[in-house]
Amino acid sequence: MSTISEKELSDYRSDAAAWFAENTNADPGFMLPLTFMEVGTDQQFNFLREWQHKVYEAGYLGAAWPKEYGGGGLDQKFQTIATEEMAKANGPIMLNAIGLNWAGPLILDMGTDEERKRYIKGILSAEDIWCQGFSEPENGSDLGNAQTKAVRDGDDWVLNGSKIWTTQGNYAKYMILLARTNPDAPNKYAGLSFFLSPMQVDGIETVPIRKLTGEYGFTQTFFTEARIPGDSLMGKEGEGWLVAMRTLEYERGVKGGQPGGYVMRASDPFEIVELARKATRGGKPALEDPVIKDQLIQLMIEARSLQLNSKRGHIQPLVQDKPASLALSSKLMATEFMRRLNEFAITLQGQRGAYYVGEPDAYDEGLWQRAYLNSFSATIGGGTSQIQRNIIGEHVLGLPKS
Ligand SMILES: Cc1cc2nc3c(=O)[nH]c(=O)nc-3n(C[C@H](O)[C@H](O)[C@H](O)COP(=O)(O)OP(=O)(O)OC[C@H]3O[C@@H](n4cnc5c(N)ncnc54)[C@H](O)[C@@H]3O)c2cc1C
Numbered sequence: 001m002s003t004i005s006e007k008e009l010s011d012y013r014s015d016a017a018a019w020f021a022e023n024t025n026a027d028p029g030f031m032l033p034l035t036f037m038e039v040g041t042d043q044q045f046n047f048l049r050e051w052q053h054k055v056y057e058a059g060y061l062g063a064a065w066p067k068e069y070g071g072g073g074l075d076q077k078f079q080t081i082a083t084e085e086m087a088k089a090n091g092p093i094m095l096n097a098i099g100l101n102w103a104g105p106l107i108l109d110m111g112t113d114e115e116r117k118r119y120i121k122g123i124l125s126a127e128d129i130w131c132q133g134f135s136e137p138e139n140g141s142d143l144g145n146a147q148t149k150a151v152r153d154g155d156d157w158v159l160n161g162s163k164i165w166t167t168q169g170n171y172a173k174y175m176i177l178l179a180r181t182n183p184d185a186p187n188k189y190a191g192l193s194f195f196l197s198p199m200q201v202d203g204i205e206t207v208p209i210r211k212l213t214g215e216y217g218f219t220q221t222f223f224t225e226a227r228i229p230g231d232s233l234m235g236k237e238g239e240g241w242l243v244a245m246r247t248l249e250y251e252r253g254v255k256g257g258q259p260g261g262y263v264m265r266a267s268d269p270f271e272i273v274e275l276a277r278k279a280t281r282g283g284k285p286a287l288e289d290p291v292i293k294d295q296l297i298q299l300m301i302e303a304r305s306l307q308l309n310s311k312r313g314h315i316q317p318l319v320q321d322k323p324a325s326l327a328l329s330s331k332l333m334a335t336e337f338m339r340r341l342n343e344f345a346i347t348l349q350g351q352r353g354a355y356y357v358g359e360p361d362a363y364d365e366g367l368w369q370r371a372y373l374n375s376f377s378a379t380i381g382g383g384t385s386q387i388q389r390n391i392i393g394e395h396v397l398g399l400p401k402s
Contacts, residue, residue, distance in 0.1 A: 004075055016082045019058055020089035025051075031357070033217075034370070035264040036097035037167050037377045040216035045171055048095035052126035055261065060086065061094065062124040062259040065108065070121030071259070079260040087262055094261035098167065099123035099130035101258055102250045103176050107196070109255075110235060110246060115196065119174070124259060131172035131199070133163040133179075133221060134244065140165070141387050143178070144188050144241065148223060150179035150195065155230040157195070159203070159223035167381075169206040169219035172199045178244045181237055192240035195232045203227065213373045251382040253313075254327040264378065267338060267371050269299040272345050275363060279349050286348055299341055306334050325396045332388040335378040342372035 026032070028047050033039050039048065055061045060082040065071025072078075094100060104123045107115050122128030139145040148161025159179060166175070177195040185191030199206075203226030206219035235243050249255045273296060276287035286292050312318055313326035345368040346353040357366035379385050393399040 004077060009077060009081060012078055013081045013085060016060060016085040017088070019060070020085050020091060023054065023058070024089040024091035026089075026091055032092050034093070034374060035377065036093060036095065037381065038213075038215055038217045038374055039095065039168055039171070045095070048092055049126045049129075051092050052095045052261070055086070055094070056124045056126070061100075061261050062120075065104075065120065065124070065259055066116075069108070069116045070124050083260040083262060086260075090265075093263050093265060095168075096123060096126045096129050097263035098132050098172075098176070099128065099174075100261060101263065102132065102247050103130045103174070103196070104259060105250050105255065106176070106243070106247050107234075110243060115234070119196065122173075128173045129168055129171045131166050131169045131175045131221075132247075133166060133175045133177040133197070134247075135163060135165050137162060137164050137220075141384060143244065144192070146178050146180060146192060148177075148179045149183070150181050150193060152181070152230075153227070156227045157230065157232060159197070159226040159228060161223050163221040163223075165209070165218050165381075166206065166221045167218045169199075169221050170208055175199055175221070176247060178240050181240075185238065189241040190238055192244070193237050194234045194240035194243035195228065196234050197228050197232050201226055201228060211374075212376075213370060248383070249324070252324075252328060252331050252388075254324045267341050267345070267368075267375075269296060269303050269341065272296060272299070272341070272348065275345055275368070276348055278363060279352070281350070292348065295344065299344065302337055303341075306330065306337060310334070322396050325392075328388060328392050328396065331382070332385055332392070335375070336385060339372070339375040339379055342368055342375050346372055 030043055033044055033048070039045050052061065059072050062070065063072035063074045063079040063082055064076040065073075067073035100123060104120060107119050111119075119128065123130065133148070134143055134146070136146055136148060139147065148159065148163060150157045150159050161179070163177075166172075169175075175195075175197045177197045178192055179195060180191050181193040182191035203224045205222045205224070207222070208216045208219050211217055246255075273287065276292060276296065277285050279286040281289045281292070309326060310330045313330060319326055349363055349368070352361060352363060353369070355362035355366060356369050359366060362369065383391070390402050394401055
């Protein structure tokens, strides 16, 4: 039973609100990424790295992670408050998303004490950026078919193959990597192992990939006789599938343990109200059109119910029978909703919806267009919407396999 008083929590909230109000710089004079998948320039990277470091130093990131590994050792309630205040201040996103939300919780959960001591603090402070080497050019959804090879040679492992869509691959110091260590295993899952692999070694090369928006944010990663130390292996050889599945639980929001901070700035239906005042229909503000008003109210209701649904996912008695149910449906619904929301904001603009970032006549500097094109990312990364539906159908609803 928690002994934290309401006063302690409300004092903490006031302190956090004051700190974020004073320290948040949402407009550094260049375009900031809306999500961690859009970090494409050194300027953006350096700014966000410094920002994460500052938030961590102030105690508002990793507040509930164990003290001995660099966290704050506080109750999760404090981190939740800090994250809420961070979001209210509408500040920049946290940069090291894969480290913070997948690798970090995984290492705390399944790693050795040595691994926790080695990696956790660098993740929180943004000293060590992490990336994820799961998808391959021929195997994204079919992760179990990964073909990148790791062969033991003396104390080392030697890597050959290629990974693709490696978010922040060009900035990362470490990669969570799934590789095939036994091509002759009785089934494809049994031949995989999981590595906490260094990235700055000979034979690992990252080539940036340009996205639909013209920005960069991910890379293709090539391994050519790349030699990594023996202790990069996480868990036991041949048990990589188990570790990868646990990682995906973190990625899809099924498991808790997040260190706080937000890594994607969500579009807000209330901001569309402002847009609807500016945009016109038949010479009048679009907001005066009763159909548009109805559509906006509908979007607000959806946004609110998604928020509440995601909170329900943390209420233990509601999810104890099917722990994954609400989190999986939240990921699916929230990402699809965000895509529809941005699409609506563009439709509202009429022909001016065709302008993009940098064009003088674009509403809100083309923010909605950029957010729309980028919003497809979240419906694909971490499992596409189709795959999410399959998982929900099979594992939550108990339907036959697709
Ligand atoms: C912005 C972005 C960032 C990413 N970052 C990373 C990263 O950092 N690290 C990483 O490892 N990966 C990353 N990914 C890759 C992502 O996880 C994969 O794109 C995703 O898993 C889909 O794999 P794929 O692209 O190979 O598509 P495919 O698996 O080839 O699928 C193509 C289409 O077929 C559908 N499909 C496939 N199989 C089935 C099925 N059984 N039933 C129904 N439909 C099916 C899919 O849903 C999809 O619509 C990122 C992707 C994006 C867009």
